[in-house]
Every structure is written in structure tokens, then in C-alpha cells.
Amino acid sequence: MIRWLWAFIDRPAAQFGDCAEFWTTVTGTTLSPTRGEHDEFVTLLPDYGAPTVKMQTIDGESRVHLDLDVDDVVEATERAVRLGATLVGDYILTERIGYSVLRSPHGMTFCFTPFRDGAGALAPTVTGPAGGRSRLDQVCLDIGASDYGIEARFWADLTGWAWRPGSLPEFARLSARPGVPIDLLLQRLGEDRPTAAHLDLACTDIEATADWHETLGARRIERGSRWLVMTDPAGQTYCLTGREPA
Known part of the structure; x- marks a missing residue:
């Protein structure tokens, strides 16, 4: 477990x-x-x-x-x-x-x-300069198209967490909430490459949060249907999403 x-x-x-x-x-x-x-x-x-x-x-x-x-x-x-x-x-x-x-x-x-410590209370959301709230609440596993079936089954079996279809057909979610506050999002890519991961932050205001992150050294890369792809100061991809921070 x-x-x-x-x-x-x-x-x-x-x-x-x-x-x-x-x-x-x-x-x-x-x-x-x-x-x-x-x-x-x-x-x-x-x-x-x-x-x-x-x-x-x-x-x-x-x-x-x-x-x-x-x-x-x-x-x-x-x-x-x-x-x-x-x-x-x-x-x-x-x-x-x-x-x-x-x-x-x-x-x-x-x-x-x-495992050594109890889970404890959920940490607070973060409020940016413009008032938008955000929380790092998800790790997205980016899975190659041909590997998706085997990889998705592996993570589902390994965690035993609840499986839920995503908002788009290429996504599915594994969640152990409320016990574990970070979900796993499984994303089927349009290409074949080894599985990797990026971080997702849920935001009440994606644009305001992106503006704030840019002042801290992040960059906007690409607009998705319900998210914004960013890179941190090392050039590593992460996403701001329109989910409501818990």
C-alpha cells in the first residue's frame, strides 16, 4: 500500500x-x-x-x-x-x-x-500578486503512444488507486484522495518515447498565475485547451491547469 x-x-x-x-x-x-x-x-x-x-x-x-x-x-x-x-x-x-x-x-x-510520518493537514494554496490561487496537486506521466496500455496498467496495478477517465480521451487519472493530495495523470502522447513526468498546478486564474511565474523566471511555451505549458528556470516543462485548487 x-x-x-x-x-x-x-x-x-x-x-x-x-x-x-x-x-x-x-x-x-x-x-x-x-x-x-x-x-x-x-x-x-x-x-x-x-x-x-x-x-x-x-x-x-x-x-x-x-x-x-x-x-x-x-x-x-x-x-x-x-x-x-x-x-x-x-x-x-x-x-x-x-x-x-x-x-x-x-x-x-x-x-x-x-513511510515514517502521518500525512497531516493539507498545506494551504498559494496566492499570487493578482489574487489567483494555485496548488501543485498533480504529476502527469507522459507515456508514448505504443506503450500506453502496458504503462497505464502498470501504474494502476502498482498504486491500486481509483481510476477515472480524463476530460479528454488521451487522459486518465489515478487518485487516492483524500489520503494522498497529489494525483497521477496518465497522458497518451502522439509519439513514441520513454515515459517521463511533469508537474501540474491547479489554478483559479491561469493567465494571472502565468504572468506571476514569468516574473520569477518561467516561460510560456504552448496553450492547450484547458492548460498552459510553461518551463521553469532550468527549461523543464510544467503546466498550469484550470482545475480548482483543493
Whole structure:
């Protein structure tokens, strides 16, 4: 059973500072003290309520991955492998340090981490300068067209969360609310490529939120039917959507 989901923002060291400032501002959080063997991990802490976002300094390209908190990391890892995931690196090492790193059948990185804390109250929405409210409430898995059936089934089986069709035929949603405040949105792409992820923020006013984010270093990329595609200071894609922030 997945007890909590963390949206994990991985950014290169050269861009980490700018991205940390951007993401703490737009999520209304502050950075925890660094931790890890190389001081590479931080948690984005709201003024009150349960945190849901972490960041990591990495050597490679910017990306988003998931940390899934479970009661038994080894058991969850073995089950994920049976469902089609593959382990990244040395299983003995990951078992020793307490978490496992895996990839989904078509390439999405995720980790199983031990559940230690209660969920707590939902953190507040963030109010921008023009009064629009927003919340990071969703991780979208971008899945290649040919891989969608296998990948979608994997995530549905892995999480056991409620499956709901999306507002458009290329989308479906996995949700464990109210227990876990971040949903997974599964998007069937119009091309074939490895599964990756981006962050989505629900907004009461997409345009006002985009204007604010641009002053912080973001850029507008593309207008969708009910969303706006943006990039953060590292050039990593995220979306502002018209969903009502919970």
C-alpha cells in the first residue's frame, strides 16, 4: 500500500539554486536543511500542513521522479518487479540504505521509500500578486503512444488507486484522495518515447498565475485547451491547469 507520494524535482547543480528559489516561491514553501551523502536532498516545507515536494541535485538533465512511501520497501520492490518494473543499480545497496530505485516498464524513474510520518493537514494554496490561487496537486506521466496500455496498467496495478477517465480521451487519472493530495495523470502522447513526468498546478486564474511565474523566471511555451505549458528556470516543462485548487 502506498501511504504517501512525493513529487521529486531533480535539477543540475548549476541550475539548482534558481530552481529552488522558483519552486519554493510558487508553492509557498521554504527549504529544509540539506541531507544525503552529498547534501543533495531538500524538502519544500509549507508554513503548515503536510509537505509533498522534494528536490535533488543531480549530474544529469532536469527531470521529475516519484518517491512512494510504503511500510515495507523490500516487499513493495519485489511486487513492482513482478508487475514489470526494473531495479536501477545494486539491490543490496538500495536495501542497505533503506530505499529502492526502479523504472517502470517504459522508463519512468520512481523510488520506494519508508513511510515514517502521518500525512497531516493539507498545506494551504498559494496566492499570487493578482489574487489567483494555485496548488501543485498533480504529476502527469507522459507515456508514448505504443506503450500506453502496458504503462497505464502498470501504474494502476502498482498504486491500486481509483481510476477515472480524463476530460479528454488521451487522459486518465489515478487518485487516492483524500489520503494522498497529489494525483497521477496518465497522458497518451502522439509519439513514441520513454515515459517521463511533469508537474501540474491547479489554478483559479491561469493567465494571472502565468504572468506571476514569468516574473520569477518561467516561460510560456504552448496553450492547450484547458492548460498552459510553461518551463521553469532550468527549461523543464510544467503546466498550469484550470482545475480548482483543493
